[in-house]
Amino acid sequence: MKITINEIAEMAGVSKATVSRVLNQSKPVSDEIRDKVIKVIEETGFNPNSIARSLVIKKTYLIGIVIPEIANPYFSQLVRGIEDEANARDYNIVICNADNEFQKENKSLQVLKNKQVDGIVFLTSHLLEEHNLFFKTNSIPTVIIGTNSKEFNIPFVDIDNFTAAYDVVRYVVSLGHSSIGLIRGPLTYQNVSFFRLEGYKKALQDHGFPFEEHLVKSGDYKFESGYAAMEEFLKQDSKPTVIFAMNDEMAIGAMSCAIDSGLSVPEDISIIGFDDISLASMVRPMLTTVNQPVYEMGLESIKILINMIQCPDKKVENVIFPHKIIERQSMSKIKD
Template structure:
């Protein structure tokens, strides 16, 4: 039988109120009785029941995190960041994979709310209006990751995707590239795709460089997806010297497909990734990419969320975290020939 507060109260010859006070470290308990209670706790092996406590105080100290797929290293890092700050503040995380599936997202949200999560982090590559409204209506506090609420009602933390894609494009233009292919995510209209595309187009516009729309692919966000997109691009017979990939996994697949078709990277074709998944440093050539502070995004979002849960902060804001240009050797400098 599990021992409960009343058992230790009996053991220590005090009321349950007193036991509760010492368990929760509320002062104004006589030192001597405190000792007695502590002893009784040890003797009985009492462990407080957090569920009962939560019901009473209307706070669970648990956060929900809705994430497309924990298996994607990008999201994994975010979860780790979230977990680590939860550890500091004494919170726990309930994990929920949503697979970019709108129905699963709704379900997840429902469950996390039912389980009375104090706060919920929503991570995705696009926030539909419908889900945004549900999030706003939810009784839990909400912070978004990687995607903003453009209506300004929900807080979020992410990088400026447009600026990052712009910067990367400029770098490639400077190195003499003018023929580009793009291997992006299959969720074509998704927020992240769109922002990055805008960034690329802005840079190209400034340099008066045309983008061949037939070389813009929206494929599966995986190494195999990257492989296939490169095969298609090559088969199209269209000319390109550089490809922008949605992430480093796609870039790796693209590299392999190019190699399997007799191309040398970066001499025959240059490749850019995104995110700086650790593998990007270990490929040969190393992948030029945009470093996104994935761990930090998770950590910052969580810290914001916890502050909201503890009512220290009520203002909603979108935090843009810095990204980093990592020019490595999968992109050739055509100017130095």
């Protein structure tokens, strides 16, 4: 016959709330009481049902993750950091893959709400007013990774995307390049692509170069769009000497197209990516790129989220991680 938490409390001569405190270490209990409860648990082989346990303590120890594209190495590395830190703190995760579709994002948020998760890590490159309305209405502790959410007052973990893109342009200019092609991601107000595009423009301006529309192609952060963008560049009479892609997948797509077209990288055209996914050092030539500490960003998001869950009235600080340019083989200096 299955033992209940009420029976454990009765056998130990304590309240049900005290048994819950011992099980979940939520509030201090004297050594004498704790030892008494643990002894009864061990003697009866009591194993609390997770659903019943959540009803008692009003916690599920579940953290929901909404991820734009689970196949993208950038997001999978973030999830690895999230899961490792969550498990270390005795939380489990529920992953919802949104396939970069707004409707799926909304459905995923509703699913997590229905599962009564204790908190949500929302991985996204854009925030819309509809997202903000959901979080305001439901008051679920939430941390954003991948975009600046200052307008919506939702804690975020990110890098400075404007400065990172600025630094890329400054770096390629230092190698003698003046015609700098850009493959950007989908563009909405104040999303990742927006800030990186603005950093690109400002760096051009500061170095005395005009912003030229024909040097900017749009992509969707996938290999195929990088390949297609490079095809467009190669059809132009005035071709850039370097391509800056807003993520490594598009950069690798652009590099593949260049090589398939008979060009040599970096001798004929240089390429730099963004993210420093594991594949960046596996391709040949190895890809020069912008590193952001993705795994550590995942870890930090859980630290912030659990603090929000446990201390709801405590002020939460946003975290901006450093970035750095990793020089490999896909960039070269312009010869005089």
